[in-house]
Amino acid sequence: MDQMKVLLVGGGGREHAIAWKLRQSPRLGKLYVAPGNAGTAQIAENVPVKATDVEGLLAFALKEGIEFTIVGQDDPLALGIVDAFQAKGLKIFGPTQAAAQIEASKVFSKRLMKESGVPTTLFNVYTDHASALEEVRRHFAAYSGLPTVIKASGLALGKGAYVCHTLAEAEQALDEIMVKKLHGGAGDQVVIEEYAGGQEVSIHAFCDGKSFELFPSAQDHKPALDGDKGPNTGGMGTIAPVPWFNASDAVSEQIVGPILAGLQEKGSPFIGLLYPGLKMPETGPMVLEFNARFGDPETQVYMRLLKTDLLDIFEACVEGRLHEINVEWNPGFAACIVMASGGYPSPDYKKGFPITGIDNAEILPGIIVFHAGTKQADGKLVTSGGRVLGVTGVGATLQEALDHAYHGVECIRFEGMQYRKDIGAKSLV
Ligand SMILES: Nc1ncnc2c1ncn2[C@@H]1O[C@H](COP(=O)(O)OP(=O)(O)O)[C@@H](O)[C@H]1O
Ligand SMILES: [Mg+2]
Numbered sequence: 001m002d003q004m005k006v007l008l009v010g011g012g013g014r015e016h017a018i019a020w021k022l023r024q025s026p027r028l029g030k031l032y033v034a035p036g037n038a039g040t041a042q043i044a045e046n047v048p049v050k051a052t053d054v055e056g057l058l059a060f061a062l063k064e065g066i067e068f069t070i071v072g073q074d075d076p077l078a079l080g081i082v083d084a085f086q087a088k089g090l091k092i093f094g095p096t097q098a099a100a101q102i103e104a105s106k107v108f109s110k111r112l113m114k115e116s117g118v119p120t121t122l123f124n125v126y127t128d129h130a131s132a133l134e135e136v137r138r139h140f141a142a143y144s145g146l147p148t149v150i151k152a153s154g155l156a157l158g159k160g161a162y163v164c165h166t167l168a169e170a171e172q173a174l175d176e177i178m179v180k181k182l183h184g185g186a187g188d189q190v191v192i193e194e195y196a197g198g199q200e201v202s203i204h205a206f207c208d209g210k211s212f213e214l215f216p217s218a219q220d221h222k223p224a225l226d227g228d229k230g231p232n233t234g235g236m237g238t239i240a241p242v243p244w245f246n247a248s249d250a251v252s253e254q255i256v257g258p259i260l261a262g263l264q265e266k267g268s269p270f271i272g273l274l275y276p277g278l279k280m281p282e283t284g285p286m287v288l289e290f291n292a293r294f295g296d297p298e299t300q301v302y303m304r305l306l307k308t309d310l311l312d313i314f315e316a317c318v319e320g321r322l323h324e325i326n327v328e329w330n331p332g333f334a335a336c337i338v339m340a341s342g343g344y345p346s347p348d349y350k351k352g353f354p355i356t357g358i359d360n361a362e363i364l365p366g367i368i369v370f371h372a373g374t375k376q377a378d379g380k381l382v383t384s385g386g387r388v389l390g391v392t393g394v395g396a397t398l399q400e401a402l403d404h405a406y407h408g409v410e411c412i413r414f415e416g417m418q419y420r421k422d423i424g425a426k427s428l429v
Contacts, residue, residue: 003029004311007061008044009051009081010072011035013338013372013390014296017303018072018310019044020368025311034060038381039371054081061090069093070314071272074293078104078155082272093314095292098268102259103292106153107189113287116262118255120287121149123193129178135192136170147195152177154186158234161289163195196288198281199426201245202238202298205256206313208322209269212256213313214248216241216305216329218298219427224345226422233345234387236338237423240301243333243398244427247285251276255287271317300370300390301334333401336392337409337423341373342416344386351383353415358389361408366394366401369408383414398424 004027008015016039022028023043034057036046049056051073058081061069069085071077071094080097094100101108113120126132132150139148150173152160160183162173177187200222204215218240224230255276263270275291275298294302303310307328316325343349351373358369358381370392373385389412393404402424409419 001027003027004067005030005065006032006311007047007057007064007066007069008033008040008072009057009069009076011037011040011051012072012296013370013387014294014299015072016040016370016372017300017390018070018294020370021303021306021310025309027309027311032060032064032066037371037384038374038376039369041376051076052079054079054084057081058084058088061085062088067091068311068315072294074100074103074155074291077272077292091315091318093272093318095270095272096268098266099263099270099272100292101268102263102270102274102290104155105189106151106191106289109290110191110193112259112262112266116258118258118287119285121194121196123191125153126190126192127188129174132174132178132190132192133171136164136167136174140167140170149193149195150174150177151191151193152183152187153189153191154183156183156186158232159183160186196279196281196286198279198286200288201242201278201280201285202295203251203256203276203278204295204298204302205274206317206322206327207260207270207272207274208317208320209264209271210320211322212260212274213322213325213327214252214256215302217245217248218242218295218301219424220295220298221420221423224340224418224420226420231345233340235295235297236340236420238297238301238336239398239401239424239427240298240305240334242427245280247280250285251278255285259290271320296372297336297338297390300336300392304334304368304392304394305329305332330394332394332396333398334392334394335398335401335405335424336370336390337405337419338372338387339389339391339409339412339414339417339419340387341383341385342418344418349386350416351385352377353383355381355383355388355412355414357412361391361411364404364407364411366404367408368392369412388414388417399428402428
């Protein structure tokens, strides 16, 4: 069997989880991760090239004879890494720059949802501060009890969406986005949209430009503290599948199918991983946004549940023959608890603290620890980011998966560590 030389772009928990799963493929030869972390270094070769350095990555791929590339992160997609690799005849999993606009431009995405009949909240687009201000004043004068949602249109490191409960909050959001330009050019266009109630659910689908394959549902926990309190983070933990979620058919028929058809009609068929973020009000699923890559930490639970060879799936997507693959999932549940640096998500958290206990955690049944913000320094594993580790557990029931993951967490120590104690709790009934 011919083995493939593969490059994976990114360096978080998502990429460690993807690398871990790819390692199980008999068809995987040498695996490089750019830039990777201390976890990927144990199972692949890290390459010191930034995920946003498209030219550097292309030069590396050409020099090393990389046969297949997978993009984990959003910004290289928005920068056109897929177009650049394809222009050199290289195989790469991910959407083109044009198709990646579904994530990189909330204005593009909302307009396409509307045109394609995908259920989403009502919205308006603003480029001028005075008109946006007028709109939020009108909103709070008419419906003072209802929040409004303000979003910078472009990529803003997950900090560009503001759920505003009062006029003062809305005014401050507009000031940050449109006057202070905190998100730079990402705030040149602003979407102001209706607030949607209900729980959030993450959907993922492999797409080959024509057809798609839906994953089981997952649920992330964005707020930093127990009880969904505190500031929003990149995600503090996930479960999959979500036991009460029963809208997969509606998601396929009303959301994923129509948006892929809409992209195809625009001449930008979507190849890669499509990740709609949903709210679940009683009336049925509503799309908050589309992402054009795997979620993190969702991927950490998905890789624990995926049975089928991931490299086979990636290759089938790129070659437009996803229908030939029978994508299978293990029965049962998976949970991921994120262990973060003290102070995260505020940007002034401290790093460089030694991490101990991962080996003890991984001896326990059902546990794999994925690295996010870690590195080796003077022969020691130390913290190097806000989200440090994702401790994942699997089990026949959600409770069992959570128990496993939390037993793993209890083995691990680093100074200032913080994690949520209630991941999955709202789904345990
Ligand atoms: N229309 C909405 N109604 C209620 N909550 C929302 C709405 N849009 C976004 N949110 C909340 O804000 C978070 C971030 O918004 P999202 O559109 O996913 O932006 P991004 O992930 O790019 O920062 C969501 O996960 C959700 O909690
Ligand atoms: Mg989001």
